[in-house]
Amino acid sequence: MHSTMQQDHLTVKSELKLLNQVQQWFEQFCLKYLLQLGWSESQLYRLNLALAEGFTNAVRHAHHALPPETTIEIDLLLWSDRLEIRIWDRGKPFNPDAIAEPEPGTLQVGGYGWFLLRRLADRVVYERSVDGRNCLLIVKYGLQNH
Incomplete structure (x- = not known):
């Protein structure tokens, strides 16, 4: 069993304009840890895109009927x-x-983000947790697995 090497956590309100803040936070994490481990710029770009897609989906779809103060929480776990x-x-x-x-x-309304996510990441899971929240899990394996 691998133990986590690094982790970080961010809580933001449900506002699309906070996407920049989310992406900058993720980029800092990448600069601090992932690039030094040999992750490529293109892998990190894909992950940043997946994070952006997951965040905007949460704001636009999951929280569309909820007040903007409703929080979205993001965890980064590096193994x-x-x-x-x-x-x-x-x-x-x-x-x-x-x-x-x-x-x-063909043109289809909605659904594209989900397929984009699946192409950007190695594993994507969306599950309801026991505390009543939903968790979108995006997993990308490091270089040695490819």
């Missing part, structure tokens, strides 16, 4: 072999597997 991003929201439960994959060349 020796992977990075986990956990985005916690307080919206209604939702089953991403119920979204139909867009057909190539």
Whole structure:
């Protein structure tokens, strides 16, 4: 069992304008830890995009009926072999597997973010936790696993 090497936590309100703050916080974490471990710029770019997608989904969809003061919590957990991003929201439960994959060349309203996330990360899970929050888990494995 690998133990976590580094972790960080951020709590923000449900406001799209805070995306910059979220991404800057993530970039600081990358600069501090991931680049030194040999993670590539392109891996970090993909993770930043996945984080942005997860955060904006939480604001736009999970929290659309809730006040902007409703918090979104983000955890970064860096293990020796992977990075986990956990985005916690307080919206209604939702089953991403119920979204139909867009057909190539067709237009579909919604659902794209979910497929983008799956392409950017190695593993994506969205689960309801016992405390009534939802957790979007985004996992990317380090270099030695590819």
